[in-house]
Amino acid sequence: MTELQAESARERVVEPLSVPRLDKKPQRSRSLDLLIALAAFTVLAALPFLFSSKALLDFVIRCSAFGLFATSLNLLVGYTGMISFGHGMFFGLGAYGFALIMQRTGLPIPVAFICTLLFTTVVASVIGAICVRLKEIYFAFVTLAFQMLIHSVILSWVSLTGGDQGLRGGIPRPVFLGVDLSNYVHLYIASCALLVIGLMLMRQIAQSPFGYTLRMIRDNAVRASFIGIDVWRAKLTIFVLAALFASTGGMIMSLFVSGAYPEFAFWTISGEGIFINMLGGVTTFLGPIVGTVLLLILNDTVTRLTEYYGIVLGIVILFFAIGLRKGLMDFAVEWYQARRDAHGPGTMTRPRGGSGNSTEVAG
Amino acid sequence: MLEVQQLSKSFGGVKAADDITLSFADGSLTAVIGPNGAGKSTFFNLITGALVPDRGHILLNGIDLAGRSPPEIVRHGVGRAFQVARIFPSLTVHETMLAAVGADQRRASLLHRRFPLAETRDRAEHAMELLGLAAKRDRIAATLSHGDQKLLDIALALVLDPKVLLLDEPTAGMGTEERWRMIDKVHELWDRQKITVIFIEHDMDIVFKIAPFIVVLCYGRILATGTPDAIRRNPAVIEAYLGSEHLAGEAI
Numbered sequence: 031m032t033e034l035q036a037e038s039a040r041e042r043v044v045e046p047l048s049v050p051r052l053d054k055k056p057q058r059s060r061s062l063d064l065l066i067a068l069a070a071f072t073v074l075a076a077l078p079f080l081f082s083s084k085a086l087l088d089f090v091i092r093c094s095a096f097g098l099f100a101t102s103l104n105l106l107v108g109y110t111g112m113i114s115f116g117h118g119m120f121f122g123l124g125a126y127g128f129a130l131i132m133q134r135t136g137l138p139i140p141v142a143f144i145c146t147l148l149f150t151t152v153v154a155s156v157i158g159a160i161c162v163r164l165k166e167i168y169f170a171f172v173t174l175a176f177q178m179l180i181h182s183v184i185l186s187w188v189s190l191t192g193g194d195q196g197l198r199g200g201i202p203r204p205v206f207l208g209v210d211l212s213n214y215v216h217l218y219i220a221s222c223a224l225l226v227i228g229l230m231l232m233r234q235i236a237q238s239p240f241g242y243t244l245r246m247i248r249d250n251a252v253r254a255s256f257i258g259i260d261v262w263r264a265k266l267t268i269f270v271l272a273a274l275f276a277s278t279g280g281m282i283m284s285l286f287v288s289g290a291y292p293e294f295a296f297w298t299i300s301g302e303g304i305f306i307n308m309l310g311g312v313t314t315f316l317g318p319i320v321g322t323v324l325l326l327i328l329n330d331t332v333t334r335l336t337e338y339y340g341i342v343l344g345i346v347i348l349f350f351a352i353g354l355r356k357g358l359m360d361f362a363v364e365w366y367q368a369r370r371d372a373h374g375p376g377t378m379t380r381p382r383g384g385s386g387n388s389t390e391v392a393g
Numbered sequence: 394m395l396e397v398q399q400l401s402k403s404f405g406g407v408k409a410a411d412d413i414t415l416s417f418a419d420g421s422l423t424a425v426i427g428p429n430g431a432g433k434s435t436f437f438n439l440i441t442g443a444l445v446p447d448r449g450h451i452l453l454n455g456i457d458l459a460g461r462s463p464p465e466i467v468r469h470g471v472g473r474a475f476q477v478a479r480i481f482p483s484l485t486v487h488e489t490m491l492a493a494v495g496a497d498q499r500r501a502s503l504l505h506r507r508f509p510l511a512e513t514r515d516r517a518e519h520a521m522e523l524l525g526l527a528a529k530r531d532r533i534a535a536t537l538s539h540g541d542q543k544l545l546d547i548a549l550a551l552v553l554d555p556k557v558l559l560l561d562e563p564t565a566g567m568g569t570e571e572r573w574r575m576i577d578k579v580h581e582l583w584d585r586q587k588i589t590v591i592f593i594e595h596d597m598d599i600v601f602k603i604a605p606f607i608v609v610l611c612y613g614r615i616l617a618t619g620t621p622d623a624i625r626r627n628p629a630v631i632e633a634y635l636g637s638e639h640l641a642g643e644a645i
Contacts, residue, residue: 060507234504237507238503238505238508239492239501239503239506239509240502241508242484242491242495242501243492243495243496243501243502245481245492246484248483249480249481249484250481250482252443253475253479253480253481253549254481254496255463255464256443256479256550257467257493257550257553258464258468258496258497258501258553259496261464
């Protein structure tokens with residue numbers, strides 16, 4: 031209620047878009063999405079057979095972990111307008127949860143995977159229930175506070191987590207249905223599969239009726255509540271869903287490094303998530319993936335060339351924030367549209383096929 | 394039938410709604426007028442759940458809505474449009490309507506299907522036709538003119554099939570000609586949809602022309618209720634709000 035009252039007191043005039051809309055036709059059919067996902071997976075899965083470079087596979091695995099994490103953050107930031115500064119805590123929880131379950135119980139990997147997701151659901155529900163009632167900056171800071179809380183628990187609970195040394199000793203990887211994650215190619219394929227499946231699921235969330243409810247909440251939460259939408263419930267739902275994908279990213283990371291380290295739950299992970307979203311752009315679904323690839327390339331090349339990594343990164347941030355004022359994908363889509371509009375009648379409308387039956391329904 | 398009983402709300406020492414008791418018959422058209430700060434918007438905020446009343450009841454067909462949340466009240470059939478158009482700037486007109494119908498059908502949290510849902514299409518279409526927005530269906534809401542944004546805001550309320558529609562200054566910020574177009578639209582909607590419409594309006598020419606029944610609020614209290622003629626002649630209303638010009642107009 032307090033949110034509503036504050037909002038009605040302000041009586042805001044409809045502002046120009048804070049999150050501009052670039053995708054002119056977002057309702058792509060589900061089968062087309064599936065096709066794209068299959069193609070992407072095929073290409074990724076073929077890489078180890080085409081190139082013998084282990085560095086390349088390393089790179090793709092890290093991209094999978096951070097790509098899932100950053101895309102899930104975009105569900106909050108770009109789609110719902112909830113800027114979380116603590117999303118990285120779920121990345122850390124996923125990594126620690128999974129590694130601990132594997133080390134201590136010896137459950138099959140898929141079971142441990144699901145247990146970690148359940149654990150994340152419980153934690154995210156509790157934290158979300160507290161945070162999603164808060165508005166903008168308060169939401170950002172309270173999520174950050176929870177992140178620091180979880181980080182300090184990991185640091186101080188040495189008997190369980192190994193403290194600042196991290197969780198070492200490796201992760202046992204029992205073979206399950208012929209999948210042996212101690213085999214590097216198997217691990218690589220599994221990471222790619224998780225990435226593609228995760229992206230498919232998130233794409234479905236973004237394009238579902240619920241995805242449009244999120245867009246309405248981002249645009250005008252008060253209006254949304256006056257057409258009968260339970261804003262608090264919707265925000266909590268997406269907070270938990272996003273946490274699950276972030277947690278999956280963390281699990282991939284823990285398998286990749288064979289352990290879990292406090293840095294995975296440190297606030298800088300959340301910062302990197304935000305930065306990836308800035309780099310790639312939040313107005314397209316794949317923006318965060320592009321951002322992930324950019325950041326990791328930047329990371330790998332710059333750290334090799336200079337020790338002043340932070341300075342270079344800062345300059346790049348400034349370039350995107352002040353120079354482009356948008357992410358790379360936003361920029362690319364805008365450029366493409368401007369070019370296309372220059373060839374046809376360019377208006378603000380979104381031309382579609384017919385008039386009456388043009389809306390695709392892929393129900 | 395919407396009945397408001399002894400509705401009261403104070404902000405500190407200010408009584409924004411003071412013991413308001415009113416009833417609105419089904420299918421009636423009522424104008425709420427009053428000077429700035431009379432409590433008109435507060436009255437709307439109380440009915441729609443944006444504010445919780447300190448005291449009193451809001452009965453819609455016998456169900457008490459007082460103190461319930463806005464989504465709940467909306468689902469009971471009270472739709473609302475705002476003084477400053479509240480729309481979803483990044484959605485197109487069509488998407489806005491489709492999403493609103495989806496919300497009304499309790500399908501706003503579906504995850505396993507794709508937007509838009511086939512079953513929302515007809516009603517969305519109907520609402521756009523009704524408000525004359527069909528030709529602008531693919532326009533992104535932020536790029537619409539002020540008047541069209543107001544229409545879209547009303548369409549958002551109307552698409553939910555409300556029993557009662559509250560319009561907070563539907564003509565605010567419009568030029569004279571646009572104003573009349575809007576108010577004709579409101580009148581037409583009321584006529585066609587057979588719903589209860591309550592609207593706040595500052596332009597007395599409009600109020601006296603189209604509202605069969607008028608409520609005058611002042612300092613959170615009901616100053617007078619009645620037909621346009623009775624209101625125009627009411628000495629208390631003239632003194633507090635109208636001045637003598639509308640009486641003079643009638644004499645000529």
